[in-house]
Amino acid sequence: MLLYKAWAETRVRFFAGLIAACIVCVYNIHVHAWQVEMWTHDMQNPNGYHFSWMPLGIHNYGWYLWQYLYNNYLQQVWALFALLFAFGGLIRERSSGTVLFSLGLPVSRRRWLFTRLAVAVLESIALSLFAVLVVVIGSAVIHQSYSLTQVLLHTALMVAAGVFIIAFGNFCYTLFPGNYLCLILTLVLLGVPYLLLQTYMQHLRYFGRTTWLRYFDFAHAMAGPWLLNWTTVPWMTLLATWMLTAAFAGIAVAYGDRVDY
Amino acid sequence: MGVVIETVALKKTYGKHEAVRGLNLSVRAGSVCAFLGQNGAGKSSTIKMLLGMIHPTSGTGSIFGHRIDREKESLLIRQKAAFVAEDKRLYDYMSVAQIIRFTKAFFPRWNHDLERRLLEQFELPTERRIGQLSKGMRTKLALLLGFTRGCELLILDEPTEGLDPAAIEDVLQIVVSLAAEGTTVFFSSHQIAEVEQVADHVLMIDRGKLVLDAPMDQVKEQYRHIQAVFPEPVEERDFRVPGIEKVRTEGRTVSLVASHNVDSILEHVRMLRAGSIDVLPVSLKEIFLEKVKSR
Amino acid sequence: MCYICSTVFRKPNPSSGVPIYVQVKEQIRHAIETGALSPGDQLPGIRSLAETLVINPNTVIKVYRELEQEGVLEIRHGLGAFVAPRRRGQSKTEEIRDAQQMVREFVETLKEQGLGEGEIRRLVEAELAGEFQRR
Numbered sequence: 265m266l267l268y269k270a271w272a273e274t275r276v277r278f279f280a281g282l283i284a285a286c287i288v289c290v291y292n293i294h295v296h297a298w299q300v301e302m303w304t305h306d307m308q309n310p311n312g313y314h315f316s317w318m319p320l321g322i323h324n325y326g327w328y329l330w331q332y333l334y335n336n337y338l339q340q341v342w343a344l345f346a347l348l349f350a351f352g353g354l355i356r357e358r359s360s361g362t363v364l365f366s367l368g369l370p371v372s373r374r375r376w377l378f379t380r381l382a383v384a385v386l387e388s389i390a391l392s393l394f395a396v397l398v399v400v401i402g403s404a405v406i407h408q409s410y411s412l413t414q415v416l417l418h419t420a421l422m423v424a425a426g427v428f429i430i431a432f433g434n435f436c437y438t439l440f441p442g443n444y445l446c447l448i449l450t451l452v453l454l455g456v457p458y459l460l461l462q463t464y465m466q467h468l469r470y471f472g473r474t475t476w477l478r479y480f481d482f483a484h485a486m487a488g489p490w491l492l493n494w495t496t497v498p499w500m501t502l503l504a505t506w507m508l509t510a511a512f513a514g515i516a517v518a519y520g521d522r523v524d525y
Numbered sequence: 526m527g528v529v530i531e532t533v534a535l536k537k538t539y540g541k542h543e544a545v546r547g548l549n550l551s552v553r554a555g556s557v558c559a560f561l562g563q564n565g566a567g568k569s570s571t572i573k574m575l576l577g578m579i580h581p582t583s584g585t586g587s588i589f590g591h592r593i594d595r596e597k598e599s600l601l602i603r604q605k606a607a608f609v610a611e612d613k614r615l616y617d618y619m620s621v622a623q624i625i626r627f628t629k630a631f632f633p634r635w636n637h638d639l640e641r642r643l644l645e646q647f648e649l650p651t652e653r654r655i656g657q658l659s660k661g662m663r664t665k666l667a668l669l670l671g672f673t674r675g676c677e678l679l680i681l682d683e684p685t686e687g688l689d690p691a692a693i694e695d696v697l698q699i700v701v702s703l704a705a706e707g708t709t710v711f712f713s714s715h716q717i718a719e720v721e722q723v724a725d726h727v728l729m730i731d732r733g734k735l736v737l738d739a740p741m742d743q744v745k746e747q748y749r750h751i752q753a754v755f756p757e758p759v760e761e762r763d764f765r766v767p768g769i770e771k772v773r774t775e776g777r778t779v780s781l782v783a784s785h786n787v788d789s790i791l792e793h794v795r796m797l798r799a800g801s802i803d804v805l806p807v808s809l810k811e812i813f814l815e816k817v818k819s820r
Numbered sequence: 821m822c823y824i825c826s827t828v829f830r831k832p833n834p835s836s837g838v839p840i841y842v843q844v845k846e847q848i849r850h851a852i853e854t855g856a857l858s859p860g861d862q863l864p865g866i867r868s869l870a871e872t873l874v875i876n877p878n879t880v881i882k883v884y885r886e887l888e889q890e891g892v893l894e895i896r897h898g899l900g901a902f903v904a905p906r907r908r909g910q911s912k913t914e915e916i917r918d919a920q921q922m923v924r925e926f927v928e929t930l931k932e933q934g935l936g937e938g939e940i941r942r943l944v945e946a947e948l949a950g951e952f953q954r955r
Binding site for chain 1: 578627
Binding site: 556557694697698701702704705706717718719721722723724725741742745746751791795801802803804805806808809810 | 834835837838839840841866867870871874875876877878879882934936937938939941942
């Protein structure tokens, strides 16, 4: 019943997320042909842009999917919604006046919290799998082939690294309850650095350079290199992410235990 | 069975404000115990501490022998005690039937008969969303969700607030009915009349401290208002006799509120050569007003 | 809800100076006097009466117990409370009713003379206490 309640409280967001993911995937798949044409045109034009990844982009649809979805836009949309799924909980109920009813039930505060987090994780996974479905259908429509395994692996990596977002979002919400306040705060604290770093590191990587900032490139941890296998999975970063996730979840638990309602 | 709720030197301080100061209360099994106090006197804080929503600053308490300040034991308390808060808001997005199903899942001893009866009696539309219910219906629903849990203890914070007199009577009747089955009821209220009607024990709290803790019968039988007129003006200090709670003198008239020892007090009054003496019962409302000192 | 409850009993007034249990005892006595309840009639169960009058069940228990001690009611174990059979000659309730009338008149007389209620009570108690000592 607790799972049902957490679901009922986030389902509108969930469906909004499905729609957003759908739009992102469909759009990028739709413009693939146009992009390829643009690049081919550029490559042939001695005065046009010549990027080293263009041949790959023109000939390898799988790379295209990775670059535009899992390394950028789908990842960002997914991250945003994972964050939104994490908002809520007992603290939120304080303002809606139902917290004493909830706390009066024979359910421990931790059970409330973990149920909430579990539902957020499940919704995030469902969202990512829905995106895979859209990619499969969309790619079939434009008659392009790719490696489903790679798509699934990237999905898995995105979610595995992305649980950190859920823990962080929940942690921020616990300390600063209020949907809008928390959203702005997390966007500033997490979102902006994440996006900036993502862009910057992608830029650097293009030139074959790297800096110590790579350890903070969370976006890269979620995207991984475009061809994933056991050796290329960024294990260290993943491990660091999970430790941070556990830390934020732990703080949320400890804080939740001490709060006076 | 003995004592169901017990607190020992329970204290709660918010920053500089001492909301609850060294509370020692005990509620016997099977009693209907009323908890009276002004707003801000510490009633809600006490109740929240009993149920683990607030952590005591110091002191401890237990319900059914389980400690209120230990999370695991607090969980056991909430399995056996049903709580209805003062704020009776519920999950707006659920329907009446859904929230009943939701709550039922946590209480294996749910009273299905009572649920059916109350749904009918309170005329609650099962398929309507809670967000669309009127405040009175929401209150009745919140009470229903508390009464039907099949718990041995009911803790109610202002149960009849916002209800019309007919509904209040209905609620009191259910409380009485549950009490007759052996349920212990601990409720806080501002409605002195309803307290006098159904409670058999009274607790009064003022500024964080317990100022009265007695069976209702004792209060009704022992508290007396003594009014005496003397041939000459008298002063307050003439009336330092144990049992006198409050003295008011005005010229030759004295008005006393006595909590016990009425006979000795009357003798004392007679010794001072009172001309006329009237001994009258005191209503609970007057006792409350006397006990709760004006700020 | 039993029919006797709603027709014979009235809800007591909790705020009057008279304790609820005294009011209910009075109602039962009155019902017996007027014949609404006859000897041998069964009184409502504790829970029924408590629910009808919306008063604490312990109050009902106290009422029945005290009336049993006064001989007005008979409590048959496991069955309930019944109106006690009439005594030979005058019933106890009638005795008490007569005594009540006498007390009423007596108190009225003393009040007319200017004595206060407290004083009257003191005098009566002193008399009874004196009685005790004299024996």
